[in-house]
Amino acid sequence: MKHKRLFAFFLFSSLLWASLQARQIDLSLNDWRLWLDKEAPVVADASAPLCGWKQLPFQGKQIRIPATVEAYCWGMESGEKFGLSGDYTGVSWFSTDFLLPHIKSSQRLLLKFESVRFCAEVFVNQKFVGKDEAFGTPFYFDITDYVLAGKKNSLAVRIIDPDGNFTWTDFNPHFWGERRITPSHGFGGITGRVELEWVDPNYISDVFVQNTPQITTVCAKVKVDNLLNQKSPDGELRFRLFPASDDNQVLYDKSIRVNGDKLDEYYSFVLQYPKAQLWSPESPNLYWLQIDWNGKDGSSHSVRKRFGFRWFEIKDSKDGRYFQLNGKRIVLRTAISWGFWPVNGIIPTPELAERQIRLAKEFGLNMLNFHRGIGQTVLLDKADELGLLYYEEPGGYKTGGNTRDVSLQALNRERFLRMMKRDRSHPSLIIYNMINEISNRQPLPFEIEDLKLFHSQDETRHITYTSSNFFKVLHGGKCPVTPSPVKSFMRPYDTTVYQQGWWDQHFPDGPGVYCDRFYKGPGEGIFRNSDNLHEIVMWGEEGAIGTPPRLQLIKEEIEKNGNLTGWDGDAYLAQYEAFDTFLKTHPDFQKAFPDVDAFTRSFGNVAIYYQGRIIENIRIGNVVDCYAVNGWEETKIENHSGIVDAYRHPKGDTHILAHYNQPLYVAVKLRSKVMQREDTAIADFYVVNEKNLKGKYRLSVTCSDNRGVFFEKTYAVKLEGGNTYGQLLVKEVKITPREEGYTVVRAFLCKGNEVKAEGMDKLYAVGLHEMDSSLDVALLDDSLGHTSNALKSSGIVFRSSTAKEILKSHPDVIVIGAYDRQLAMPEIEARSELLEWVKAGGRLLVLGDADKVSAFLAEKEVLDYRGCVPLRTVWFGGNYAVAKNLYFSGLPCNTAFNWEYQSLAQYHKQRKALRIMNGKCLVAAVAEHKPEVFSALHSLKMGKGEIILSTLDIVRALNRRDETANVVARKLLINLMTLQN
Numbered sequence: 001m002k003h004k005r006l007f008a009f010f011l012f013s014s015l016l017w018a019s020l021q022a023r024q025i026d027l028s029l030n031d032w033r034l035w036l037d038k039e040a041p042v043v044a045d046a047s048a049p050l051c052g053w054k055q056l057p058f059q060g061k062q063i064r065i066p067a068t069v070e071a072y073c074w075g076m077e078s079g080e081k082f083g084l085s086g087d088y089t090g091v092s093w094f095s096t097d098f099l100l101p102h103i104k105s106s107q108r109l110l111l112k113f114e115s116v117r118f119c120a121e122v123f124v125n126q127k128f129v130g131k132d133e134a135f136g137t138p139f140y141f142d143i144t145d146y147v148l149a150g151k152k153n154s155l156a157v158r159i160i161d162p163d164g165n166f167t168w169t170d171f172n173p174h175f176w177g178e179r180r181i182t183p184s185h186g187f188g189g190i191t192g193r194v195e196l197e198w199v200d201p202n203y204i205s206d207v208f209v210q211n212t213p214q215i216t217t218v219c220a221k222v223k224v225d226n227l228l229n230q231k232s233p234d235g236e237l238r239f240r241l242f243p244a245s246d247d248n249q250v251l252y253d254k255s256i257r258v259n260g261d262k263l264d265e266y267y268s269f270v271l272q273y274p275k276a277q278l279w280s281p282e283s284p285n286l287y288w289l290q291i292d293w294n295g296k297d298g299s300s301h302s303v304r305k306r307f308g309f310r311w312f313e314i315k316d317s318k319d320g321r322y323f324q325l326n327g328k329r330i331v332l333r334t335a336i337s338w339g340f341w342p343v344n345g346i347i348p349t350p351e352l353a354e355r356q357i358r359l360a361k362e363f364g365l366n367m368l369n370f371h372r373g374i375g376q377t378v379l380l381d382k383a384d385e386l387g388l389l390y391y392e393e394p395g396g397y398k399t400g401g402n403t404r405d406v407s408l409q410a411l412n413r414e415r416f417l418r419m420m421k422r423d424r425s426h427p428s429l430i431i432y433n434m435i436n437e438i439s440n441r442q443p444l445p446f447e448i449e450d451l452k453l454f455h456s457q458d459e460t461r462h463i464t465y466t467s468s469n470f471f472k473v474l475h476g477g478k479c480p481v482t483p484s485p486v487k488s489f490m491r492p493y494d495t496t497v498y499q500q501g502w503w504d505q506h507f508p509d510g511p512g513v514y515c516d517r518f519y520k521g522p523g524e525g526i527f528r529n530s531d532n533l534h535e536i537v538m539w540g541e542e543g544a545i546g547t548p549p550r551l552q553l554i555k556e557e558i559e560k561n562g563n564l565t566g567w568d569g570d571a572y573l574a575q576y577e578a579f580d581t582f583l584k585t586h587p588d589f590q591k592a593f594p595d596v597d598a599f600t601r602s603f604g605n606v607a608i609y610y611q612g613r614i615i616e617n618i619r620i621g622n623v624v625d626c627y628a629v630n631g632w633e634e635t636k637i638e639n640h641s642g643i644v645d646a647y648r649h650p651k652g653d654t655h656i657l658a659h660y661n662q663p664l665y666v667a668v669k670l671r672s673k674v675m676q677r678e679d680t681a682i683a684d685f686y687v688v689n690e691k692n693l694k695g696k697y698r699l700s701v702t703c704s705d706n707r708g709v710f711f712e713k714t715y716a717v718k719l720e721g722g723n724t725y726g727q728l729l730v731k732e733v734k735i736t737p738r739e740e741g742y743t744v745v746r747a748f749l750c751k752g753n754e755v756k757a758e759g760m761d762k763l764y765a766v767g768l769h770e771m772d773s774s775l776d777v778a779l780l781d782d783s784l785g786h787t788s789n790a791l792k793s794s795g796i797v798f799r800s801s802t803a804k805e806i807l808k809s810h811p812d813v814i815v816i817g818a819y820d821r822q823l824a825m826p827e828i829e830a831r832s833e834l835l836e837w838v839k840a841g842g843r844l845l846v847l848g849d850a851d852k853v854s855a856f857l858a859e860k861e862v863l864d865y866r867g868c869v870p871l872r873t874v875w876f877g878g879n880y881a882v883a884k885n886l887y888f889s890g891l892p893c894n895t896a897f898n899w900e901y902q903s904l905a906q907y908h909k910q911r912k913a914l915r916i917m918n919g920k921c922l923v924a925a926v927a928e929h930k931p932e933v934f935s936a937l938h939s940l941k942m943g944k945g946e947i948i949l950s951t952l953d954i955v956r957a958l959n960r961r962d963e964t965a966n967v968v969a970r971k972l973l974i975n976l977m978t979l980q981n
Contacts, residue, residue: 025196027155028065030096034072034189035060040091042162042176046121046128049093049156053126056095056156065094068117068189069161070567071344081570083637084166087186094190095156102149103198108227109147110199111155112140114192114377117184117346121158133411135184136191136374136394137418142227161188167638168338168875170372170436173399173408180408182396182415184373187345187567192376200299201227202235208266209289209307209425210460213493215326216276216309221266222291232260235295239269244286244306251275251287278326279308279427281366284387286427308384308427314462314491314501319723320533321501323625329723331690333364333615333661334391335629336371336541338639342554342646343566350378355648357382360632362654363643364661367391369628372436374419383428390426393433393467394419401444413450417457424458432463437506440471442485448497455490464489467540469506479505481532503535508630509874510543510641512907514610514899516672516965519617522684522728525671528614529621538626543614545607546877547652548926549634549645551576552597557647568636568646574931582933586921592883592894602896603879603926604651606905608643609898612660619660620667620686622726630875636929641875663690666699666729666747666759673899674965677740677765685730685747685759687719693749693756694721699729700748705739717749737765740890764900766967767890771796771974778811780820787817787847790958794970796977807833813843813977817955819852835860839943845976850949854914862942864917868951869927869934871911876928878913880905880936880952885922887937887948887975891968903966909953914938916949923952948976 033056040050049056061072075086103109113120117135121128124146132139147153163174164186173180205225209218220239224232234257241252252273277285286308293301315324323330337356341348348356356379360368367389370379374394383390394416400409416434423429434451443451443465455463465488470477475484483500490497518527530537554572558565565573576596583590583599593599611629618624634642634651643657644650659665667686675681685699696718703711717729729749737743742762749757777798782788791798798815806814814837838844846853851868858865871878880901884893892898897905913925913934923937940947957969 023198025098025100027096027098027194027196030098032063032065032067032094032096033057033060034063034067034069035093035095036069036073036077036088037091037093038077042090042160044119044121044131044133044160046131047158048126049158056093057097057154060093065190065194066114066192066344066347067094068187068191068344068346069159070187071189071564072566074565074567083571086567087166088188089161089163089186092159092161092188093156094159095154097152097154098196099152100147100149100196107198107200108142109144110140110197111143112138112195112197113190114138114194116157116159117188117191118162118164118181119160120190121160123156123158125154126156134415134418135182137415138192138422139418157190159188159190161186164188166635168372170396171398171402173396173403173405180399180403180405182399182408182411184395185339185346189344191347199227199301200295201230202232202293202295202297202299203227203301204291204293204303206266206421207289207291207303207305207425208421208458209305211309211311211427212460213311213313215278215311216274217270217272218289218307218309220269220271220289220291222269223266224293233295233297233299234258234260235293235299237267237269238292238294239271240290240292241271241273242288242290244288247288273309276309279310279384280326281361281387281389284308284385284427286384305425306384307425310427312430312461314536317723320623321536322723323536329725330366331619331624331725332367332389332626334367334369334389334626335360335365335632335643336369337632338371338635339373339375340633340635340639340646342568343564345567348376348378352648353378353382354386356644357386357388359644359648359650359654360388361386362658363650364658365629367430368632369393371631372396374415375423377422380423380426380428384426388428390429391431391433392419392423392429393436395436398435398438401441401447409446413453416450416454420454420457424460430461432458432461433467434464435466435468437468438466438486439469440473442474443488448485448488451488451490451497452495455495459493462489462491464502464504467504467506467538469508469541479503481535501535502538503532504538504540506541507539508541508544510545510607510610510630510907512545512873512879513606513897513902513905514613515902515906516674516963518613519669520671521682522731526617526621528617528624528627530623533623536626537624538628539618539624540626540628541630542628543610544630544641544874545610546640546872546875546928547603547607547879548575548579548600548640550597550600550604550647550649550651551579552595552600553649554645554647571636571929571931575929578931579933582924586883586924588883588885589881589921589924593881599881601652602881604643605653605656606879606896606898607641608650608652608656611643612657615657616660616667616688619688620669620726620728622724638928639875640877640928662688664688664693664757666749666757667726668745668747668759668761670745670761670763672964673761673763674902674968675737675763675765676964676967677737677767679736679765679964681735681737681763683733683735683745683761684728685733687727687729687749687757688725689719689721689727690725692721693719695719697756698750700750701730701733702746703735703743704746705737705743706741707739710738711735735763737763740765740767764892766971768967768971768974772978773797775813775978776809776811777813777815777977778806778809779815779817780806782817784818786955786959787815790847790955790973791815793958793961794973796974803834807837810837811842813845816844816846816853817848819849819856832860835862835942838945838947841944843945844947846947846949847955850914850951851912854916854949857940857947863919863940863947866915866917868912868914869930871913871925871927873907873911878911878925878927881924881926882922883924886979886981887922887972889975889979891971901968903957903963903969904952904954909956910951911953912951914949914951950976
């Protein structure tokens with residue numbers, strides 16, 4: 001069999017894949033069939049389907065593409081759908097028929113694929129045409145010699161999915177038998193459009209519209225190829241410019257005679273259009289450049305490439321180094337997207353792509369990252385249209401260097417080159433990055449050579465070697481401010497490999513909740529600030545806080561779309577049912593959260609608020625150039641730190657983050673947001689000013705509570721404007737709340753009678769009351785002394801003794817600091833004295849080892865206890881929510897634990913929850929993607945008394961006396977001791 005040459009670098013235009021003439025058939029619109037060839041060897045050997053060619057059109061399911069096996073066949077092989085058990089690894093067939101019209105005998109027929117995963121072996125009329133393994137990138141075959149004009153032809157694509165993951169990791173290679181392959185998400189299928197196009201042998205194979213520092217000038221690089229490997233003829237190239245909004249308005253028209261010898265590589269044409277409207281996120285003005293080829297041999301071809309006039313660069317000035325877009329400083333605010341999508345796993349529909357871009361802008365972000373994986377053209381198209389910047393990396397590139405595997409290096413290199421050639425005319429794309437988190441080594445020589453190679457393919461953009469966390473073996477665990485090969489990067493139209501000037505550090509783990517320690521005053525007191533003025537400063541991954549998806553909206557969307565659940569829908573539906581059942585069976589929580597959406601949105605607001613406050617920090621510091629939220633979207637099994645769910649619903653209220661992303665507002669920064677009522681807060685006031693306000697203004701500050709305004713003061717301030725995007729205006733304003741609860745601090749920046757900008761922040765004041773000295777409190781089992789220290793720090797008088805002695809004295813409250821064998825001593829066990837004491841009116845408060853005490857109570861048949869679960873952290877996540885109840889008197893209720901509960905909700909605490917089927921849940925807990933709601937504070941009434949079980953880390957909070965926010969834990973403990981129903 002004679003195989004035709006694979007043209008690996010065919011590039012698609014932004015909206016039109018190639019010819020403007022009627023020379024195309026979009027096979028993506030066909031009905032296709034998907035069949036799993038379960039017994040086929042997982043090898044690329046061009047094997048026929050095991051069912052036979054005649055039976056293939058009748059096998060499997062009818063589908064539409066793009067599609068993956070996982071969208072239609074999740075669990076089909078194993079019979080299991082839970083978690084990852086429904087994945088299929090192996091061979092599948094995607095097949096369709098097409099009728100080809102009669103074409104000129106001189107023309108060639110191209111079969112074009114936007115992308116596949118992982119490997120595609122292509123058959124036309126049962127004959128093998130070729131294969132491609134550079135997944136996620138475009139390719140095509142010349143199938144002229146395989147088709148029958150004017151007749152029905154068959155197309156079958158043998159997809160091989162040998163391995164894959166469903167997480168974020170890309171640092172270890174995957175395997176295809178013994179062969180190492182690039183790690184990627186484990187979905188197999190045709191992941192982009194499929195099209196037929198017939199062209200003359202001489203045709204335009206690529207157009208690259210290069211932006212230049214002269215912003216209204218671009219350079220069009222045009223490649224005319226000959227499909228018969230012959231010399232290109234002389235001919236004419238015509239260049240016409242149109243606004244994207246009006247195909248009939250020709251803005252520029254010029255034709256040039258071209259010698260065929262000059263078309264062997266790329267022909268460059270400089271187009272100057274001084275009237276061009278520039279492209280930016282605020283004004284995404286787009287143009288079409290149409291190139292018409294007319295050869296002396298009679299060949300012709302037309303291509304349109306969409307682009308924008310814009311220029312992104314590094315600017316060096318006396319004030320430092322910063323990014324600049326179209327001559328104006330820009331601070332990038334982005335989020336990392338792992339490239340997961342609902343149902344099929346890795347393919348956005350046009351509707352979801354647009355939703356993603358619009359949502360990022362609604363949050364106030366100006367960029368998103370294709371993180372550890374090549375992005376999709378439809379996303380860049382929408383970003384171009386709507387105005388959003390993009391940062392792109394291919395994923396898995398580091399594995400070539402980590403393994404020293406030359407064939408793996410070649411595959412990674414090929415994918416990167418194709419990615420660049422596909423995307424390099426998009427105005428939204430501004431930065432390439434080779435490796436996410438190299439972490440523990442310097443670049444290898446071939447990687448630096450690749451850096452140069454990649455830059456030579458697109459000189460218009462910045463390219464970095466890595467965006468990284470740092471292990472201790474590499475620069476002691478921190479990105480150095482001195483030159484280092486690991487900091488290698490290249491600038492537009494500059495062949496120098498720089499080793500200093502671009503500083504990028506990851507701190508991907510989040511704290512669980514915003515805390516007072518993240519702002520302690522100007523300068524060094526600003527968390528994530530920097531004094532590195534002479535480099536680009538990027539916080540490349542920041543603050544993962546996991547929260548649940550918008551389950552109710554997902555359920556509604558699945559129902560609207562015909563109940564196609566794909567690889568993830570069943571998991572979301574199960575979690576929705578669990579949350580809905582919890583609310584319906586817990587009236588207090590149902591009142592606090594009327595539906596599942598209100599419940600999940602409250603959790604989402606915790607992460608969104610944290611990210612907003614840290615973004616505010618980097619903006620008021622006026623040094624950091626880029627901040628990346630960790631992360632954008634979540635999946636059903638992890639990455640729950642995404643601020644949107646897989647369906648691109650915001651997990652919380654977008655206005656929260658949008659507030660901190662405004663181009664102009666007053667940032668009110670409280671050095672303590674949670675305190676005892678008698679304490680004094682210190683407030684500092686900054687302006688975030690990207691609108692170039694300059695000169696003299698007034699700053700009016702007010703403080704108010706439920707009784708009205710109780711503080712007013714006006715200050716004269718002077719704004720610097722220009723590139724000073726964050727400026728301290730007034731510092732050390734003292735505020736003493738006059739009552740418990742929230743105090744609102746507002747600031748107004750005024751000129752004359754006009755308010756130019758404003759901002760606000762809240763503090764929460766906790767009122768404490770003295771413990772009743774007559775209350776008899778006994779502490780049982782505190783061998784390490786932690787609980788006794790916590791009680792002492794809260795001013796609680798108590799006594800300690802053995803269980804036997806304590807029960808004899810009939811105290812009002814018994815506190816258990818840790819589970820001990822004393823509870824199971826024969827004399828107590830036999831008479832159940834502890835439970836009899838509770839029935840008689842005692843209160844048993846369990847602050848430590850609640851799971852072990854619960855198991856003890858379950859043995860006594862008083863507690864329906866069914867186990868304990870850990871609450872995980874960062875991108876898995878877990879958090880608490882409270883509905884209004886007696887024990888939270890004087891504390892925020894009907895909310896997830898947000899900044900007010902920082903003393904209890906942080907990730908460094910002991911975090912676990914209980915599964916209890918009787919009694920009353922006082923504090924609910926959610927854990928990662930588990931389809932359950934658990935209890936972290938639980939009440940069980942027995943007779944006249946009560947057992948209270950707590951997994952909240954109250955003890956550790958009270959033993960950290962340096963944090964004023966721990967007053968909330970103290971208030972809760974006193975309430976648990978003293979308040980009576």
